[in-house]
Amino acid sequence: MQKIVAQIAQDLKVRESQVQAAVDLLDGGATVPFIARYRKEATGGLDDVQLRELDGRLAYLRELEDRRATVLKSIEEQGKLTPELRAAIEAVPTKQELEDLYLPYKPKRRTKGMIAREAGIEPLADALWADPTLDPAAEAAAYVKAEKGEDGSDFTTTAAVLDGVRDILSERWAEDATLVKALREWLWAEGLFTSKLVAGKDQNAPEVAKFRDYFDYSEPIARVPSHRALAVFRGRTLELLDAKLTLPEEAVPGQPSLAEGRIALHLGWRHQGRRADDLLRKCVAWTWRVKLSLSSERDLFARLRESAEAVAIQVFGNNLRDLLLAAPAGPKVVMGLDPGIRTGVKVAVVDATGKLVDTATVYPHEPRRDWDGALHTLGQLCAKHGVQLIAIGNGTASRETDKLAADLLKRHPGAQKVVVSESGASVYSASEFASQEMPDVDVSLRGAASIARRLQDPLAELVKIDPKSIGVGQYQHDVNQSELARQLDAVVEDCVNAVGVDLNTASVPLLSRVSGLSGAVAKAVVRWRESHGAFRSRQQLLEVSGLGAKTFEQSAGFLRIRDGDNPLDMTGVHPESYPVVQKIIETTGQPVQSLLGRADMLGRLRPELFANETVGVITVKDILKELEKPGRDPRPDFQVARFNEGVEDIADLREGMVLEGTVSNVAQFGAFVDLGVHQDGLVHVSQLSHKFVNDAREVVKTGDIVKVKVLEVDAARKRISLTMKLDAMPARRGDGPRDNRFEPARGGGRGRQEPAAPSAMASAFAKLKR
Structure with missing residues (x-):
């Protein structure tokens, strides 16, 4: 084990003591989010990224050691294990090199x-x-x-x-x-x-x-x-x-x-x-x-x-993280519109808590073309429920439905319309959880409700869907599926725990992503909530069947209780650190309610004064930060991209147009942008900035709202070339594209181009040079 610890420390460029502490915690059942947030003293401040890498290397090296032992035993049984061969086998750092050494001794058919x-x-x-x-x-x-x-x-x-x-x-x-x-x-x-x-x-x-x-x-x-x-x-x-x-x-x-x-x-x-x-x-x-x-x-x-x-799995994970941590609209009444043509536009209204309160189906498009009837129905729903936001799915008939929403807002001003990615909504609609959540609602209408909720809180809604169905991956069907699932699950877990979860409103899927909570325990938490009413304190978690002291330790800090008995329960301060807060209260002479949000007062305190044998200075600093901004949400503020009027289809695009859009996917070679024309455009990495960009994520991330200029439109092949270099800059030698290769997507998202091979859009960049 010491050999493994030393190797990981060398790989991560950290001290062996840090690695050993992390390994001990992981082996003891601690989760990565818990260790990263609440055991910084033990690990010397290793963050979640380092811990994920450490966890992966630990698994690999343990497998290597197991295989090494098997190989040594096999050769020894053959009577061919010399001291030199043993030393060579014990020194190899990879599975491939181990198999190379074993090859002459590996039992094989007669050659x-x-x-x-x-x-x-x-x-x-x-x-x-x-x-x-x-x-x-x-x-x-x-x-x-x-x-x-x-x-x-x-x-x-x-x-x-x-x-x-x-x-x-x-x-x-x-x-x-x-x-x-x-x-x-x-x-x-x-x-x-x-x-x-x-x-x-x-x-x-x-x-x-x-x-x-x-x-x-x-x-x-x-x-x-x-x-x-x-x-x-x-x-x-x-x-x-x-x-x-x-x-x-x-x-x-x-x-x-x-x-x-x-x-x-x-x-x-x-x-x-x-x-x-x-x-x-x-x-x-x-x-x-x-x-x-x-x-x-x-x-x-x-x-x-x-x-x-x-690389592909990393791209998927990065895009998923950006999507899950996208800005939430918050507790607002939202009308979700799931566009359709012949089957009609499915409508669902959810209240500020996400509860489904009304549904309808309207037929503004072919063949009925009941535009006025649709506006009348939608108008009644807006007036009845006080709709504040209209979420429009970005699938088929999205732009036509967006126009319908625009006409609706002329009659009922005060609300705002937003085009939302509907990837995975159909998967959720047909899921077992959706049938439990909305048992008496038609499958098609469940999709509209999901679209509305993902505008309110993308994280809370998207955790209900298999990450592979969300549509932000590159070649996701061509990679190792078990490794993809493992890494995507880690991303979801990290995102959920970074934001925190409202214990009294969270769904089972959301709770099951909280550090330490299994699916069974998450269901038990919801059953307790339904039987006893809202949780008043974190300590009540210990009354939940199957939730013991270890699970409480791992999960409590990530669960929030608003308007509970203890104000600290709405913060990221772990219950084990409440005595530290009590000492701060005694020192300042202020009750906890007066401390929350008081950056001026808290900033003057010396963390060293409150550290003890179990809680170190690093943790005290974290506690003070949390008290300064209790229950802070790391996600950005909500904003909306505004699509250009009259631009509803790829045929409406012209070279030189400047448009606003939402980044729907990011790969190393460029960023895909949803312009509201049913086909994402590509900003090649060479068109992201006048400066050299090695990876598109250096400039943009999924969910960003950006302004782009149309370079070229190939309607026949459904390809749109864009640039974010809106201000002209003299061409310099070597400014040309390094890679402009595309191929139609396979299961990677709505109308998305994937890189394929040379010369697909060389003409666009040739024109740019000219």
Whole structure:
């Protein structure tokens, strides 16, 4: 364990004592949010990002140690574990290198090399390798068998014996861990990731055409961006693309390839015209072509996919975090409109607490075109319930419904309309929880209610939906689903606990994301609330069935009680620190109600005066900050993007238009912006700022409201190129785009373009340069 702690400390560039404390807490059942917020003294202030990384590395290194023990035991049982091999195995830092060392000892089916060794040919192979001046044919004559073996092996000719020599040497070299690692790293640094259209495929077929930029594609494998790697792998999975790892230079016929040269160099051998050199050259070539080329390609493709998936999952997690922490409209009466054409616009009104109070369906669009009737119905609902905000889903007929809402506001001023992402609303509507929450409401109307609630509080509503259904991912169906789910769950947990949860209004899905609370305990909390009424204090949590002292410790600080018996219960101060607050009260002579929000008074206090053996200075500082801004919400203030009148479809866009929109998704290569035309536009990373931008998230995040200028519109391919560089700036050398590659999305969100291959919008940037 000490070895693991030391490795993690080195990786995170922190002290071993910090890592050991965090590991002890995690092993003791503490959650990352709890440790990050309330155990800063123990961990030396490790934040949630560091703790998540630590937790991931801890799991990996423990798996590595378990596998290391298995490998050592296996080799030892074979009687082949030397002190040198044990030292090498105990020193390897990765699973890949461990498997490389284990390869020669790993139980495997009988190979040609094994068969040749069993036939007694290994001494010949050793002799020819040790002394290439020997004549292979002459030496092999002594090893020729009179007849075939009982197992079917045939070494009855000199050629067959020399083939056995080749199999023995090539297998031996292919299992040389040092050679395999050196060759793999060289190929990663120099190899090319290539793809071509599979022979016989119709390149004009719709499902094939979207991969056209990869029909003849080549790029250094170490520099392939995540989105392009995943696009090629997707094409290969669909059996549309043939992907290969190729050498930087093609081999000249009759001459050894670069890879063969690297193998020979590693072995310390070169062709000197000796009698056995031609045979040894064939053995080297065989080692590459038959043994190592395919396995190296497989290993490096796995490495590329793993790194590409890690980036894609990180992008998804970042976008999800931004969406969950988007500004809430707050406790306002909201009318949710779920747009539809023939099926009508579904309407749901929720009160300031999110309770569904009314529903309706109106038919302003084709085929009924009952515009006035729809306005009349909506107007009655506005007047009856005092609607303050109108949330419009951004799906089909969104702009037409937005126009309906605009006409409604002319008749009933005072409210405000907002276009809201409806991704995942249909998933929620059909969920078991939605049926429990709104048992007597039609599935289609539940979606409208969800749209209304996610405007009030995006976090509280979106936690009811599987994160993968929210639509802010990139190639989300092409990555490791268990790892995606694990990381997205961690993001949701961190967001929920960063904001805090109202104990008396939170739903079961929201409560189950609170530190320490399982789904079963969350249900028990709600049952207690329904039976006994609102919680008056955090201490009452201990009366909930199944919620013991440990769960209370982990969860209490993240649960808020407004207007309860103790004002501290509405803050992020943990109950275990209430005695510290009592000491502050005694020192200042002020009751707790008078302390809350008094930054002037609290700012003059010295944290050292209130620290003790259990509560350190860091925690006291946090307590004082919390008292200064009790129950503070880390989310930004609510604001709304205003779409341009008359711009309702991609056909309405023109080059040079300046529009306002909402960032719907962010990838490393750029940001997608919802302009209200059913198709997100792309601001390429080179168009985000006049300054160099490496990652789009340096400039924007999901949910940001931005102004953009239209560079180019390709209506036929549903592609919109945008820029955020609204003020002209003289072009400088090298200002051109570094990557402008797109491909239609697959399950990644509404009308979203995903990066694919070169030249998709080169004309837009060429015009920009001109």
